[in-house]
Amino acid sequence: MGLISAEQYKESLNDGRVVYYKGEKIENVATHPDLGVCADLMAIDYEMAENPEFRDLAVIKDPESGAEISRYYYKPQNADDLLKAHELIVKATELGDGYIPLAHDIGADALNAINITANMIGNQDYIDRIENYRKTLQQEDLATCAGVTCVKGDRMLRPSDPGQAHPDFYIRKVDQNEKGIIVRGAKIHITGAAYCNDIIVLPCRAMTEADADYALSFAIPANTKGIRQVCRPFRSHLSPLEFPNTRPVRVHTDSLIVFDDVLVPWERVFLCGEWKFAATLVYNFALMHRRTGCSYRIPLSEQLVGAAVAIADYNGISKAPHVREKITDLVIYLETLKSLSKTACYDFVMRGGLAVPNPIATNMAKYHFAHYYHDVVKIVQDLAGGLVVTAPSYRDYQLVEMQADIDKYLQGVKEVSTENRLRMFDLIRRITSSDLETICLHGEGSPMAERMTIFMEAGKVLAECKQLVEEMAQVTK
Numbered sequence: 001m002g003l004i005s006a007e008q009y010k011e012s013l014n015d016g017r018v019v020y021y022k023g024e025k026i027e028n029v030a031t032h033p034d035l036g037v038c039a040d041l042m043a044i045d046y047e048m049a050e051n052p053e054f055r056d057l058a059v060i061k062d063p064e065s066g067a068e069i070s071r072y073y074y075k076p077q078n079a080d081d082l083l084k085a086h087e088l089i090v091k092a093t094e095l096g097d098g099y100i101p102l103a104h105d106i107g108a109d110a111l112n113a114i115n116i117t118a119n120m121i122g123n124q125d126y127i128d129r130i131e132n133y134r135k136t137l138q139q140e141d142l143a144t145c146a147g148v149t150c151v152k153g154d155r156m157l158r159p160s161d162p163g164q165a166h167p168d169f170y171i172r173k174v175d176q177n178e179k180g181i182i183v184r185g186a187k188i189h190i191t192g193a194a195y196c197n198d199i200i201v202l203p204c205r206a207m208t209e210a211d212a213d214y215a216l217s218f219a220i221p222a223n224t225k226g227i228r229q230v231c232r233p234f235r236s237h238l239s240p241l242e243f244p245n246t247r248p249v250r251v252h253t254d255s256l257i258v259f260d261d262v263l264v265p266w267e268r269v270f271l272c273g274e275w276k277f278a279a280t281l282v283y284n285f286a287l288m289h290r291r292t293g294c295s296y297r298i299p300l301s302e303q304l305v306g307a308a309v310a311i312a313d314y315n316g317i318s319k320a321p322h323v324r325e326k327i328t329d330l331v332i333y334l335e336t337l338k339s340l341s342k343t344a345c346y347d348f349v350m351r352g353g354l355a356v357p358n359p360i361a362t363n364m365a366k367y368h369f370a371h372y373y374h375d376v377v378k379i380v381q382d383l384a385g386g387l388v389v390t391a392p393s394y395r396d397y398q399l400v401e402m403q404a405d406i407d408k409y410l411q412g413v414k415e416v417s418t419e420n421r422l423r424m425f426d427l428i429r430r431i432t433s434s435d436l437e438t439i440c441l442h443g444e445g446s447p448m449a450e451r452m453t454i455f456m457e458a459g460k461v462l463a464e465c466k467q468l469v470e471e472m473a474q475v476t477k
């Protein structure tokens with residue numbers, strides 16, 4: 001079959017899968033007004049493969065068969081393979097306006113992690129099964145997601161601990177026959193599961209011998225009998241209170257997936273009872289996935305940096321020393337993330353026959369992004385000011401009797417129209433998302449106002465400290 005088109009991908013979702021959203025069973029996720037927005041985002045991966053501008057990045061020739069396949073499902077062998085995959089994810093996320101399309105990448109992380117682990121176990125059945133599954137994914141160009149996080153129940157108790165309220169908080173094998181294994185349990189937060197073709201399941205933690213039935217990995221079509229999903233509600237369209245924007249809204253949703261005694265054929269089972277290797281598989285997946293995560297966070301970080309620069313200009317503060325300092329912090333944040341993400345590819349290591357990103361650089365990149373993320377959001381909200389949460393809505397701006405007032409009083413620098421300034425506030429509200437963060441920042445005065453007050457009020461204590469050291473040094477007056 002080979003590579004498929006975006007349309008073929010969307011048609012493939014009309015397969016009788018059981019998906020619930022906002023209290024309704026969804027007939028066809030691809031044509032649903034909300035879930036269809038997510039499928040459109042995922043379809044970007046297929047559109048890139050069709051587009052001559054991105055084809056070289058998105059598609060690669062399989063050295064064995066000579067067929068064109070998605071680069072995501074190619075087995076990385078060197079730094080260049082990892083770098084190209086990194087560039088592909090960055091570009092795809094740029095096209096998704098900061099959201100990664102997700103049709104292949106997290107699934108590919110799971111696929112590669114299973115592949116490496118099978119080689120480390122040295123089990124020829126598992127090696128053959130995962131190699132065959134890779135070929136299927138390459139030939140059918142399936143959209144995949146990774147189901148790793150189990151619902152877990154009492155976090156302090158192991159999967160098999162009799163103290164758990166029931167034994168099904170972690171996915172487990174309840175039976176097996178000549179066709180395959182029967183699995184029961186639930187996964188949570190699984191992004192893209194409602195509009196992917198296959199769900200690739202991995203264990204979510206290290207296991208002990210008593211947990212052997214929970215040491216499971218397999219792949220299963222999303223429409224398999226016994227699988228039910230409930231999707232997180234989300235906002236799929238701009239509010240009428242926001243300035244109209246013809247760019248499509250990009251968004252994903254995450255599923256609670258229930259596996260109600262689901263039959264998984266043996267040829268799709270990649271781990272079944274080898275409890276010592278559950279942690280290895282989790283580790284390998286986390287490494288791959290963190291590198292993917294750092295790649296798709298670069299466009300998001302660029303949005304935050306761009307928003308800070310734009311709103312500082314619109315507010316007329318871009319030359320103020322404290323603003324330059326903050327923008328410099330943002331540049332350091334972004335460039336460190338980019339450099340560490342690339343370093344992870346250049347300094348790759350071979351593991352289980354595949355090139356994997358450097359573990360230290362990858363984890364540093366991920367830690368760096370997450371650790372400073374709120375600081376970055378804080379800078380954007382600080383420079384924007386309180387209008388991020390208090391600006392009049394687009395509806396109010398349209399009032400004939402109010403527009404002149406809003407235009408007059410909510411302008412910043414004279415070179416930028418009030419409408420453009422308000423549009424930027426809409427965008428900042430969307431990409432920083434939490435009104436509360438801005439309220440905390442600006443309520444009772446901006447952070448800079450507080451710092452100036454602190455400095456002014458500290459005169460007495462500073463004088464006392466100075467006197468202390470002058471006495472110690474026996475400075476003569």
Ligand SMILES: Cc1cc2nc3c(=O)[nH]c(=O)nc-3n(C[C@H](O)[C@H](O)[C@H](O)COP(=O)(O)OP(=O)(O)OC[C@H]3O[C@@H](n4cnc5c(N)ncnc54)[C@H](O)[C@@H]3O)c2cc1C
Nearest residue numbers: 106145146147148149152155156157188189190191192254
């Ligand atoms: C938007 C979103 C998308 C996601 N997409 C996916 C996806 O596609 N696939 C997937 O598999 N997962 C996905 N995840 C899941 C993500 O990896 C988990 O949220 C993460 O692993 C934390 O698990 P949890 O949410 O169950 O929180 P918990 O595990 O409940 O953690 C809550 C707190 O409890 C602490 N804690 C937990 N267990 C213990 C313990 N034993 N001892 C001490 N402290 C403990 C944690 O440190 C944390 O502070 C997604 C999550 C989000 C939010």
